[in-house]
Amino acid sequence: MARLAVNVDHVATVRQARLATEPDPVTAAALAELAGAQGIVVHLREDRRHIQDRDVEILRRTVKTRLNLEMAATAEMIETALRIKPDVVTLVPEKRQELTTEGGLDVVLYEEALAEAITRLHQGGISVSLFVNPDPKHVKTAAKIDADCVEIHTGLFAEAKTYAKRQEEFERIQDAAKLAAKIGLVVHAGHGVDYRNILWLRLIKEIEEFSIGHAIIARAVLVGMERAVKEMVALVQG
Numbered sequence: 051m052a053r054l055a056v057n058v059d060h061v062a063t064v065r066q067a068r069l070a071t072e073p074d075p076v077t078a079a080a081l082a083e084l085a086g087a088q089g090i091v092v093h094l095r096e097d098r099r100h101i102q103d104r105d106v107e108i109l110r111r112t113v114k115t116r117l118n119l120e121m122a123a124t125a126e127m128i129e130t131a132l133r134i135k136p137d138v139v140t141l142v143p144e145k146r147q148e149l150t151t152e153g154g155l156d157v158v159l160y161e162e163a164l165a166e167a168i169t170r171l172h173q174g175g176i177s178v179s180l181f182v183n184p185d186p187k188h189v190k191t192a193a194k195i196d197a198d199c200v201e202i203h204t205g206l207f208a209e210a211k212t213y214a215k216r217q218e219e220f221e222r223i224q225d226a227a228k229l230a231a232k233i234g235l236v237v238h239a240g241h242g243v244d245y246r247n248i249l250w251l252r253l254i255k256e257i258e259e260f261s262i263g264h265a266i267i268a269r270a271v272l273v274g275m276e277r278a279v280k281e282m283v284a285l286v287q288g
Contacts (some may be wrong), residue, residue, distance in 0.1 A: 052252060054286045055089030055118055056082040056279060057078065057263025062100035078275055083115055091261050093120035095144060110134050123167040132174040139171055140179040140201055154183035155204040157191040165195035179238060181275045184226035192235060199236035201261060202226050208242025217268035220250055227256040248285045260286055
């Protein structure tokens, strides 16, 4: 049965819009766990546009499930992770001008640098996941450089405008998940997953965890964090 990890970045986005102290992503994370989330995800961006160092430091002390720190594979971020010691680091591509992460890492192109980052994080006792497109060459390279996990990018599936395109992207995700599991990688999935398309993705048995943020936070604005998380937990677990 798959797990739900809740990304609370967009709670911080609202806070930072006014450079205020509320709403607090730390409180949102606690409510998510009380509602049944089995992990908390935050993306500490280099420009600190939403999540701040303070948030990650407090979350490390308060999260009772698993803390997954998304970050770029830079020297600064690696040092931050080694200091904070999240349970999992997910290495993601990052561009200053993007609204949100737009695609998976090019694991083949950056194989050497990613391998070095993975080694350093492993030496610090941190499990490492790579955010990848549903592409066999990237999945295989992730295993080659000793990643523990891949998080499969589901964005093209989520954004598909036709049934045929959605089916095509679903099959790519399914094939990538099966391959990853076969070669010994833990499989996560995320990006654009919502209360409707999760009904497709939960059929892929190899996916052990879904990372979902925007859809849950958007619903929480209307119905509250605990109800929004409980509803998604029920859908993820079927």
